[in-house]
Amino acid sequence: MDHVETLECTLCGAEYDPDQVIYTCSEHPGVKGILEVRYDYDEVLDRFDESLDGDVRSQWKYRAFLPVADDVEPVTLGEGGTPILDAPRLGTELGVDLRVKDDGRNPTGVLKDRATAVSLTKAREFGIDVVTCASTGNAAASLAGFSARGGFDCRLFVPGDAPEGKLAQPLVYGADVLGVRGSYDEAYDLSMEVTERFGWYNRNAAVNPFQVEGKRTVGHELAEQTRGEVPDWLVFSMGDGCTIAGGWKGFREFHDLDLVEETPRMLGVQAEGASAIHDAFHGHDDADEVADTVADSISVGRPRNTVKACSTLEESGGESVLVSDEEILAAESLLGRTEGIYAEPAGAAPVAGLRKARDAGIVDEGESVVVVVTGNGLKDTKSGMRAGGEVERIDPAIGDVVERYDGGD
Numbered sequence: 001m002d003h004v005e006t007l008e009c010t011l012c013g014a015e016y017d018p019d020q021v022i023y024t025c026s027e028h029p030g031v032k033g034i035l036e037v038r039y040d041y042d043e044v045l046d047r048f049d050e051s052l053d054g055d056v057r058s059q060w061k062y063r064a065f066l067p068v069a070d071d072v073e074p075v076t077l078g079e080g081g082t083p084i085l086d087a088p089r090l091g092t093e094l095g096v097d098l099r100v101k102d103d104g105r106n107p108t109g110v111l112k113d114r115a116t117a118v119s120l121t122k123a124r125e126f127g128i129d130v131v132t133c134a135s136t137g138n139a140a141a142s143l144a145g146f147s148a149r150g151g152f153d154c155r156l157f158v159p160g161d162a163p164e165g166k167l168a169q170p171l172v173y174g175a176d177v178l179g180v181r182g183s184y185d186e187a188y189d190l191s192m193e194v195t196e197r198f199g200w201y202n203r204n205a206a207v208n209p210f211q212v213e214g215k216r217t218v219g220h221e222l223a224e225q226t227r228g229e230v231p232d233w234l235v236f237s238m239g240d241g242c243t244i245a246g247g248w249k250g251f252r253e254f255h256d257l258d259l260v261e262e263t264p265r266m267l268g269v270q271a272e273g274a275s276a277i278h279d280a281f282h283g284h285d286d287a288d289e290v291a292d293t294v295a296d297s298i299s300v301g302r303p304r305n306t307v308k309a310c311s312t313l314e315e316s317g318g319e320s321v322l323v324s325d326e327e328i329l330a331a332e333s334l335l336g337r338t339e340g341i342y343a344e345p346a347g348a349a350p351v352a353g354l355r356k357a358r359d360a361g362i363v364d365e366g367e368s369v370v371v372v373v374t375g376n377g378l379k380d381t382k383s384g385m386r387a388g389g390e391v392e393r394i395d396p397a398i399g400d401v402v403e404r405y406d407g408g409d
């Protein structure tokens with residue numbers, strides 16, 4: 001990998017060989033010593049011979065930017081290359097010039113597929129065939145799907161009360177799904193213990209340095225797709241904080257390389273019941289470590305990428321807001337009925353956050369905004385039913401329909 005220089009500890013700057021399996025800095029174990037991939041950009045640009053014409057079929061258009069060896073066949077289901085859609089009806093409702101990047105259209109229905117493809121390609125490169133992760137559900141389903149595709153043995157740690165769709169999906173993909181009686185944070189700790197004991201390859205974005213590299217392709221894509229009309233704001237939801245950090249890393253990288261002229265401000269959205277990054281960004285370090293929100297994917301009590309997420313907000317001149325469960329469900333319904341996009345609660349939270357930011361005067365009327373929908377609603381139909389309302393039951397007779405639409409006969 002001539003284009004990858006090193007893995008660097010974000011805390012002390014210690015450097016590590018990128019051709020080895022390593023999670024965090026040996027001097028700073030745990031999430032304090034997260035390693036960052038450093039590239040030789042002359043080499044990267046030498047390899048990048050694509051034109052930035054807005055035509056993105058998959059994230060592998062940016063292979064030159066990914067930390068994978070040239071001679072390894074990627075494990076892929078065609079992830080990335082998701083559309084940016086104009087959202088005029090929702091934009092009018094929120095008073096902004098709005099576009100939506102629908103990453104729920106990824107192969108397993110979630111933005112995480114970008115990262116999973118990169119980490120399984122690394123597992124293939126390292127010759128490891130058992131993989132694992134802790135997950136609120138999406139990362140697990142994603143890892144299971146790509147494991148099936150690449151022929152890996154997949155062992156997952158997921159809170160047992162995850163939405164059913166997120167448990168059914170990895171089961172159908174043939175993974176071992178271990179439903180942990182506890183929270184995502186507890187499942188995460190267990191998966192780390194297991195990784196140390198059994199040597200399985202761990203996908204957790206918090207510690208696997210290659211994950212955020214995959215997630216950053218959403219930033220590359222956003223930069224390419226909005227070139228010439230870069231939005232004032234880019235909105236993401238935040239759980240552990242890796243996704244927003246990845247989106248920013250990719251966008252800023254293209255800007256630093258003069259591939260795009262401007263950068264957006266980043267708006268991070270958390271749920272009131274899982275607010276640790278927002279609290280840290282606003283100088284409060286007494287956040288409740290017990291997470292509780294309908295948006296299960298961002299129901300994280302101890303986010304592992306708080307530092308990265310806060311630097312993203314700071315560097316981009318951004319902000320963060322909190323939204324209630326009611327606001328998230330209302331946003332899920334609003335997004336669906338105005339633009340025909342069905343998001344899970346964490347995917348709709350940015351819409352709720354944008355409304356909050358408008359009300360708070362953070363985002364001004366008429367500014368241009370791209371909201372990133374990170375996950376598809378079909379995985380969590382229970383929340384969808386709460387957001388969408390009741391099904392009206394009728395008899396299979398014309399009379400009930402006439403009464404409904406004609407006000408009686």
Ligand SMILES: Cc1ncc(COP(=O)(O)O)c(C=O)c1O
Pocket residue numbers: 110112138139205237238239240241242243244297298344346347374375376
């Ligand atoms: C649909 C969805 N949206 C948002 C997030 C938040 O991403 P992160 O935990 O990297 O902040 C996740 C998972 O983490 C997710 O599955």
Ligand SMILES: N[C@@H](CCOP(=O)(O)O)C(=O)O
Pocket residue numbers: 112115134135136137138139140203204205206211239240242296297298
């Ligand atoms: N909410 C996430 C948490 C783990 O995902 P990661 O990509 O940050 O490791 C999930 O979907 O499980």
